[in-house]
Amino acid sequence: MRARKAVIPAAGLGTRFLPATKAQPKEMLPLVDKPAIQYVVEEAVRAGLDDILMVTGRGKRALEDHFDHAIELERQLAATGKESLLAAVQAVTNLALMHYVRQGKPLGLGHAIGCARHHVGDEPFAVLLGDDLLGEDEKLLSQMVDVCEESERTVIAVMEFGDDALSKYGVVAAEPDPDMEGVYQVTDLVEKPGKANAPSNLCIIGRYVLTPDIFDHIASTKPGRGGEIQLTDAMRAQAREKPIRAIKFDGTRYDVGLKSDYLRATVQLAVQRDDLGPGFVAFLREFMAGIDDELAG
Numbered sequence: 001m002r003a004r005k006a007v008i009p010a011a012g013l014g015t016r017f018l019p020a021t022k023a024q025p026k027e028m029l030p031l032v033d034k035p036a037i038q039y040v041v042e043e044a045v046r047a048g049l050d051d052i053l054m055v056t057g058r059g060k061r062a063l064e065d066h067f068d069h070a071i072e073l074e075r076q077l078a079a080t081g082k083e084s085l086l087a088a089v090q091a092v093t094n095l096a097l098m099h100y101v102r103q104g105k106p107l108g109l110g111h112a113i114g115c116a117r118h119h120v121g122d123e124p125f126a127v128l129l130g131d132d133l134l135g136e137d138e139k140l141l142s143q144m145v146d147v148c149e150e151s152e153r154t155v156i157a158v159m160e161f162g163d164d165a166l167s168k169y170g171v172v173a174a175e176p177d178p179d180m181e182g183v184y185q186v187t188d189l190v191e192k193p194g195k196a197n198a199p200s201n202l203c204i205i206g207r208y209v210l211t212p213d214i215f216d217h218i219a220s221t222k223p224g225r226g227g228e229i230q231l232t233d234a235m236r237a238q239a240r241e242k243p244i245r246a247i248k249f250d251g252t253r254y255d256v257g258l259k260s261d262y263l264r265a266t267v268q269l270a271v272q273r274d275d276l277g278p279g280f281v282a283f284l285r286e287f288m289a290g291i292d293d294e295l296a297g
């Protein structure tokens, strides 16, 4: 069976971006002129996942409003002949079939995914974490959906990072899969082990295609790192029963939960835009020349 639903956990408080996130969800922070969450939903849709469940919480109303009709705004744009803006506003509403469920208590990523059980039912599904943005040309998610369909196994995405990252990510032990080019068989998973306990430098990034038996594993997962119910721990239990697969990704990824990556993503996306790119590149050249002059003293 092929995954056709995506789950996007969006209940986090966004403390790293305070005060910007005091009165708005972090998922609504814009990159150029689209909120971060819209890039993630668009990626899911490109991979054929147009049934989307967001797991939200208090203070996340703006997410639902963003993907819903804005009748007055649309009327106003139509009446004033602003056709392209009207199209941009309506395109967001028509992107996907959106559903929402609230997590209630912040008990961890595993728990948030567990809240999707009723909606997902007995089929494989994708999970996209909103802090991870991938380049718009990347095909990672559709590859993962393909591998899950073919192998009937959970598929995760990993990247090789330096030692500093080993306390920030789930880390896996894995061996190349003899039957599938570019695919790994995962033999162990540990949540944020740190350098001393890490089985490798292969870190889990925020894209998963999970088989539905994960829900039983989540239900029996005890609080782990940080006192939270960790998805990594549930997948570890799952892997013991049914080996899971990993795809190693080496394309463009931003962790927009980090201010430095958020800024990089903003600059790169602006440069790629036909309407803004040329003028912005000219500005960047001048700006960098100024910095170089300053450094040369």
Ligand code: G1P
Residues within 6 Å of the ligand: 109, 129, 131, 132, 168, 169, 170, 171, 191, 192, 203, 204, 205, 206, 230, 231, 232
């Ligand atoms: C979560 C997962 C972790 C994964 C990471 C990817 O951590 O628990 O295993 O490596 O996402 O971004 P978080 O960033 O929510 O702390």
